[in-house]
Structures are given as structure tokens and as C-alpha cells.
Amino acid sequence: xxxxxxxxxxxxxxxxxxxxxxxxxxxxxxxxxxxxxxxxxxxxxxxxxxxxxxxxxxxxxxxxxxxxxxxxxxxxxxxxxxxxxxxxxxxxxxxxxxxxxxxxxxxxxxxxxxxxxxxxxxxxxxxxxxxxxxxxxxxxxxxxxxxxxxxxxxxxxxxxxxxxxxxxxxxxxxxxxxxxxxxxxxxxxxxxxxxxxxxxxxxxxxxxxxxxxxxxxxxxxxxxxxxxxxxxxxxxxxxxxxxxxxxxxxxxxxxxxxxxxxxxxxxxxxxxxxxxxxxxxxxxxxxxxxxxxxxxxxxx
Amino acid sequence: xxxxxxxxxxxxxxxxxxxxxxxxxxxxxxxxxxxxxxxxxxxxxxxxxxxxxxxxxxxxxxxxxxxxxxxxxxxxxxxxxxxxxxxxxxxxxxxxxxxxxxxxxxxxxxxxxxxxxxxxxxxxxxxxxxxxxxxxxxxxxxxxxxxxxxxxxxxxxxxxxxxxxxxxxxxxxxxxxxxxxxxxxxxxxxxxxxxxxxxxxxxxxxxxxxxxxxxxxxxxxxxxxxxxxxxxxxxxxxxxxxxxxxxxxxxxxxxxxxxxxxxxxxxxxxxxxxxxxxxxxxxxxxxxxxxxxxxxxxxxxxxxxxxxxxxxxxxxxxxxxxxxxxxxxxxxxxxxxxxxxxxxxxxxxxxxxxxxxxxxxxxxxxxxxxxxxxxxxxxxxxxxxxxxxxxxxxxxxxxxxxxxxxxxxxxxxxxxxxxxxxxxxxxxxx
Numbered sequence: 133x134x135x136x137x138x139x140x141x142x143x144x145x146x147x148x149x150x151x152x153x154x155x156x157x158x159x160x161x162x163x164x165x166x167x168x169x170x171x172x173x174x175x176x177x178x179x180x181x182x183x184x185x186x187x188x189x190x191x192x193x194x195x196x197x198x199x200x201x202x203x204x205x206x207x208x209x210x211x212x213x214x215x216x217x218x219x220x221x222x223x224x225x226x227x228x229x230x231x232x233x234x235x236x237x238x239x240x241x242x243x244x245x246x247x248x249x250x251x252x253x254x255x256x257x258x259x260x261x262x263x264x265x266x267x268x269x270x271x272x273x274x275x276x277x278x279x280x281x282x283x284x285x286x287x288x289x290x291x292x293x294x295x296x297x298x299x300x301x302x303x304x305x306x307x308x309x310x311x312x313x314x315x316x317x318x319x320x321x322x323x324x325x326x327x328x329x330x331x332x333x334x335x336x337x338x339x340x341x342x343x344x345x346x347x348x349x350x351x352x353x354x355x356x357x358x359x360x361x362x363x364x365x366x367x368x369x370x371x372x373x374x375x376x377x378x379x380x381x382x383x384x385x386x387x388x389x390x391x392x393x394x395x396x397x398x399x400x401x402x403x404x405x406x407x408x409x410x411x412x413x414x415x416x417x418x419x420x421x422x423x424x425x426x427x428x429x430x431x432x
Numbered sequence: 433x434x435x436x437x438x439x440x441x442x443x444x445x446x447x448x449x450x451x452x453x454x455x456x457x458x459x460x461x462x463x464x465x466x467x468x469x470x471x472x473x474x475x476x477x478x479x480x481x482x483x484x485x486x487x488x489x490x491x492x493x494x495x496x497x498x499x500x501x502x503x504x505x506x507x508x509x510x511x512x513x514x515x516x517x518x519x520x521x522x523x524x525x526x527x528x529x530x531x532x533x534x535x536x537x538x539x540x541x542x543x544x545x546x547x548x549x550x551x552x553x554x555x556x557x558x559x560x561x562x563x564x565x566x567x568x569x570x571x572x573x574x575x576x577x578x579x580x581x582x583x584x585x586x587x588x589x590x591x592x593x594x595x596x597x598x599x600x601x602x603x604x605x606x607x608x609x610x611x612x613x614x615x616x617x618x619x620x621x622x623x624x625x626x627x628x629x630x631x632x633x634x635x636x637x638x639x640x641x642x643x644x645x646x647x648x649x650x651x652x653x654x655x656x657x658x659x660x661x662x663x664x665x666x667x668x669x670x671x672x673x674x675x676x677x678x679x680x681x682x683x684x685x686x687x688x689x690x691x692x693x694x695x696x697x698x699x700x701x702x703x704x705x706x707x708x709x710x711x712x713x714x715x716x717x718x719x720x721x722x723x724x725x726x727x728x729x730x731x732x733x734x735x736x737x738x739x740x741x742x743x744x745x746x747x748x749x750x751x752x753x754x755x756x757x758x759x760x761x762x763x764x765x766x767x768x769x770x771x772x773x774x775x776x777x778x779x780x781x782x783x784x785x786x787x788x789x790x791x792x793x794x795x796x797x798x799x800x801x802x803x804x805x806x807x808x809x810x811x812x813x814x815x816x817x818x819x820x821x822x823x824x825x826x827x828x829x830x831x832x833x834x835x836x837x838x839x840x841x842x843x844x845x846x847x848x849x850x851x852x853x854x855x856x857x858x859x860x861x862x
Binding site for chain 1: 467478530752
């Protein structure tokens with residue numbers, strides 16, 4: 133919830149700044165000559181520029197399994213029956229970014245330190261049957277929800293495809309992520325049909341700090357697209373990224389460190405984590421922020 | 433403030449920010465070589481009525497693990513056979529703890545007992561023939577495949593039965609002599625019998641001895657013994673082995689009590705004995721340390737004691753209740769807890785490790801300095817589901833392997849194996 137507030141706060145701040153810039157420009161009356169002069173200055177202004185600003189949004193995650201690990205080792209049935217089934221881009225996360233970009237002739241070199249909260253889930257099930265009476269069985273279902281916080285350092289190259297006021301762009305890059313924290317929640321439910329009747333049940337969830345179960349660092353590639361919409365001197369930004377993890381996001385050396393999870397037969401697989409992130413934000417020109425520069429809109 | 437900075441300073445800072453992440457671009461790649469160092473495995477059977485009682489584990493030459501267990505099937509409606517029989521079950525795991533194969537021996541090989549003895553890449557243990565009640569020496573290869581099975585029954589030259597051991601209760605190994613030591617219960621003569629044999633099962637005429645469990649037998653004691661074998665009652669801590677280079681010992685019934693007896697197969701009485709209190713007090717486990725020092729665990733009417741360095745000469749005549757005050761009381765263990773003791777060297781330290789089951793149904797490992805008897809540290813394994821210890825061994829990589837029982841979903845008893853790395857064990861023996 134706190135993270136949601138943070139995201140909303142950033143979004144409101146960005147909107148407020150953009151709205152202020154927009155109002156500022158509307159108030160001015162322009163002559164044709166002044167307008168042409170201003171356009172040239174804006175063009176020059178935009179030719180080589182540093183941009184800074186916040187953005188925030190939501191993300192969805194999907195793990196890719198590099199190698200499976202089991203604590204439960206079946207002796208008389210196929211291990212695929214108890215294999216983990218991962219959710220695909222189902223669990224919502226959030227992220228907050230502060231972007232620093234250098235623009236030069238449609239290309240931007242962008243550095244985007246990001247706090248990213250990701251979540252992904254998997255489930256598996258066990259079934260025991262046989263026994264002395266027909267229909268006897270015990271079924272256990274495990275739902276595992278992982279929430280991971282990373283500080284990411286993406287570096288991107290953006291290419292603004294076309295446009296003036298509305299500028300679509302394509303982007304690609306790499307990121308380095310540093311683990312900040314993680315939690316894991318295991319919910320066990322099942323059906324006991326071996327004690328004299330049908331008894332569906334759900335146990336108290338196991339919630340543990342799981343920072344040790346994740347790799348301290350991982351990295352990945354980024355591809356994506358977005359839109360800039362210029363409002364006065366600032367740019368509103370809608371950004372879409374696909375982050376493809378290239379190194380293991382779990383810790384192989386700490387795979388069995390958590391006794392509570394090992395006790396219920398859970399061990400993390402080697403995983404690459406992919407994310408789809410959608411962010412909205414605002415970018416300010418650096419020269420606009422410097423006291424030596426007067427905004428093109430403000431010059432008369 | 434950014435507004436007061438010089439433009440060049442800001443640009444330099446921003447460029448540094450761009451370059452810095454490139455310089456630290458990295459990730460943690462899994463190292464397959466470390467997978468064997470630490471793992472937890474639970475070997476599951478999806479039959480509701482299958483129950484397993486692990487007995488011992490040994491690391492095989494290929495780095496894998498061979499586990500010996502008793503397997504039972506809950507058969508309340510059985511009208512034939514004896515539902516109390518527990519069959520002999522062998523499970524092979526690879527060096528990473530992954531299941532490789534299982535082997536349930538033929539149905540008349542029941543009630544296996546450890547230790548699982550490793551001699552020349554073969555593995556030996558004893559079980560009982562369900563029809564003749566005779567002990568059987570079983571040899572298997574490192575995958576658990578049956579190589580041979582031999583009745584422990586000896587005849588003299590005239591063809592008369594000289595010795596037969598029924599109800600095998602415990603076994604040990606003399607690694608120097610490559611011989612096996614078996615203790616059994618002779619239910620006809622009501623004797624605890626100990627015999628030393630080679631790996632073919634052969635013994636000479638002077639390497640066995642029987643000791644009366646009490647003059648005329650003791651019905652209550654005998655009932656406890658039978659309950660042990662049928663798993664209808666308490667698991668009694670029978671033991672057999674040899675003080676390195678010295679006499680043989682067994683922990684079995686003698687003089688109406690569960691007693692630790694020393695023998696060199698001479699005379700009608702043991703050369704030394706630590707008497708228990710019927711079957712309600714006695715030795716739980718022992719590991720010889722040399723120079724008449726023994727790492728001992730004992731129980732007394734439900735209480736548990738660890739005596740990590742207790743002087744017990746083979747000629748001792750003592751009562752366990754006199755030794756218990758020398759030890760540490762362990763109220764956290766289950767009443768009359770099953771205990772295993774491993775005497776080994778970890779990180780160049782002479783260490784005794786006690787393994788037992790706690791009241792909270794975890795496996796507790798207690799590390800003691802074998803030279804001084806001083807407590808070093810403890811470690812607990814298992815959580816969420818109940819766990820009970822069966823055996824522990826030192827592994828070739830300097831770590832530990834702990835074999836036990838876990839109750840999956842709180843109810844299905846299954847074999848589990850914990851592998852602890854050398855690195856994490858080093859924290860226990862600092």
C-alpha cells in the first residue's frame with residue numbers, strides 16, 4: 133500500500149509540473165514573428181539536451197525456468213506430476229524511476245535508476261491415494277507467492293522515430309539489478325479424503341523473509357517503446373519496456389537455507405525473470421533547471 | 433542544489449552515472465559443482481498406506497548415497513502373513529540427492545537392522561527370515577542390488593547346529609579387520625547373542641557368545657523386545673560393535689536390564705557391564721573415543737543425558753544411574769530419545785556429534801569437542817513437518833549427511849536426507 137501511495141505521489145507531482153508548464157505557455161500571446169523565432173529556439177534547444185525526471189508505473193513478471201530443483205523426490209511416480217507451474221505475467225508489481233537522458237539528434241542515452249517491486253507465483257500439488265478403502269486420497273496444493281524488491285540500473289538508447297509535439301520512440305538497453313529484499317508466502321490447502329470423509333482444508337499461510345533465497349545481483353536486456361508529449365518545456369512520457377533477465381535471479385547457494393520452506397518440500401528453481409513494465413512520467417530539460425537558462429517559452 | 437551547480441559539473445556527474453552501472457554489470461550464476469554440497473531430499477511414495485523407517489545411510493564410491501530402511505504397508509484387513517513385518521528397502525540417491533533407484537528385497541527378508549557396513553565397495557547389513565526367524569547377512573552393491581543373502585546359522589563337523597542367531601537386533605563393523613559384529617536375540621534360550629563374522633558370514637568357533645537376559649527370562653523384558661521388532665512399542669537402542677583394537681560390546685538385555693556389555697567371547701559373563709534399569713534406563717548410543725573414553729548417551733525413565741567424554745573401561749562394573757550425573761541433561765529431546773553419535777574430524781578438530789529428535793520434532797545436532805567433552809554448538813534440521821533422525825555420516829567433501837524420517841503432510845512417513853556443506857558445518861566447530 134505504501135508503494136502505491138509513493139507511485140501515486142510521483143504521478144501527481146509529474147502531472148502538476150506538466151500542468152503548470154502548460155498553463156504558463158497558454159497565457160502568452162504570440163505574434164507570428166515571435167512564434168517563428170521561438171520555434172527555431174525550441175529546435176535548437178532540443179537538438180542537444182539533457183533531460184531529467186521521474187516516472188512510475190506497474191509491472192507484470194514471468195519467470196523462465198533454467199533448471200528445476202525438487203526436495204520431494206518421487207520414487208514411484210513421475211516427477212512431472214509435482215512440477216511447479218508458474219503464473220505468466222499475472223502478479224502485479226510497481227516501480228518508480230528517476231530518468232537522466234542525454235538527447236542528441238533523435239537519439240537519447242538514458243540512465244534510469246529504478247526501484248522495482250516484482251511479484252511472481254507458482255503452484256504445485258501432491259496426491260496420495262490407495263489405502264484400505266476405495267476412493268481414499270489426500271491432496272495437497274501449494275501456492276507460492278514471491279515478492280522481490282530490486283534497485284535496477286538500466287542504461288538505454290532511445291530513438292525518436294518521428295513527430296514534433298508527439299514523439300514516439302523505440303528503446304533498447306541493459307540493466308543491472310541489486311537485490312533489496314524479498315518475501316515468500318506459501319499457502320497450503322488440500323482435500324483429506326482418507327480420514328473418514330471429505331475434508332477440504334486450508335492451513336495458515338507460511339510467510340517468511342526470503343532475501344537469502346534470491347541472487348544479490350542479476351542483469352538483463354531491455355527492449356521497448358514509448359511516447360513523448362511535449363507540453364511547454366517539459367515532456368510527458370508514456371513508457372513500455374520488456375525486461376528479459378539474463379542471469380539467475382535466485383540464489384543457488386542458499387537454495388535450501390530456509391528450514392520452514394525446505395520442511396514443506398519447497399526449493400526455488402534457477403530462474404530468469406522477465407518483466408513487462410508500463411510507466412508514466414515527466415522529463416524536464418536540464419538547461420531549464422539551470423539558473424543560467426531562460427526557457428524558450430519565457431523569452432519574448 | 434542542482435540549480436546552483438555549474439553546467440559542466442552536472443554533465444560530468446551525469447556521465448559518471450551512466451558509466452558506473454556498466455562497470456558493475458554482473459549476476460550470480462549457479463555453480464553445478466556446489467549442488468552436491470548442500471541439499472534436502474524427501475523420497476516420496478504416493479501410496480497412502482506405505483510407511484518407511486530409515487535405518488542407516490552410507491556414501492557410495494560414486495559420491496551418491498545408499499540408504500537402508502524398513503518399509504511397511506498398513507494392512508488392517510490382512511488375513512494372511514504377518515502385518516507387523518517390515519520389509520527390507522534400499523534406496524539409492526545420486527550425489528545431489530536425486531532419486532536413482534529403489535530395491536525392495538524379497539518378502540521373506542524382513543526387519544532389517546543397521547549399521548549398514550561398507551567394506552570394499554560392498555554394503556552389508558542383517559535382516560530376519562520371516563519364516564525361520566534366522567538372521568540373514570545381506571550383501572548389496574552400491575546401487576542397492578542384492579548380491580547375496582546368507583543365514584547366520586553354524587554347524588559343527590558332525591552336522592549339529594552349533595549356533596543360530598534369531599531376531600537380529602543390531603550390527604557393527606570392524607573396519608580394520610573387515611569383519612561384522614551382530615547381536616541378536618535368541619527367543620528360545622532367552623539370550624542376547626553376539627557373534628563376529630567375516631563378510632561371507634563365516635565365523636570361527638570362538639567368536640560368539642550368548643548371555644542370558646535374566647535367569648529364567650523376564651516376560652516383561654521379552655515383551656519389550658518383541659514390541660521392538662514388531663514396531664508395536666518403543667524402539668530399543670540395541671547396539672553392537674568393537675572398541676578399536678579392543679573387546680567387543682553390545683547394548684542389549686543382560687541381567688534383566690538393557691545393559692552395555694563388553695566381551696572378548698571368553699567366560700559366561702561379560703568382562704564389563706554398565707547395567708541399565710530394566711528397559712526404562714540404559715545406554716542410548718555410544719562411540720568409542722580411545723583410551724577407555726566413550727562418547728555416551730543415556731536415558732532414564734524418559735530423561736536423556738549426553739556424556740561426551742565418559743571414562744568406561746571394558747572391565748567396568750557400573751550402573752547407568754551412577755553415570756548419568758556426569759552428563760548433560762537434554763529435556764528438549766523426546767522421552768527416551770533415539771540417539772546416534774558420530775565421532776569424526778571436522779576442520780581438523782576432533783569432534784563428537786550427537787543427533788537426536790527434539791520434542792518439536794526437529795532433528796537436533798549437538799557438537800562436542802571429543803578431546804575435552806566441551807559443548808561447541810548445535811544445529812537443528814527440519815521444520816513445518818515432523819522430522820526424526822535415523823543416522824548421520826561424515827561425507828567425502830568434509831560435510832555431513834543426515835538421514836531421517838519426515839512425516840509429509842504430517843502423516844506419511846518418508847525417508848529424508850539432509851546434506852550439510854563443509855562451510856556451514858565449520859560454523860559449528862569454530
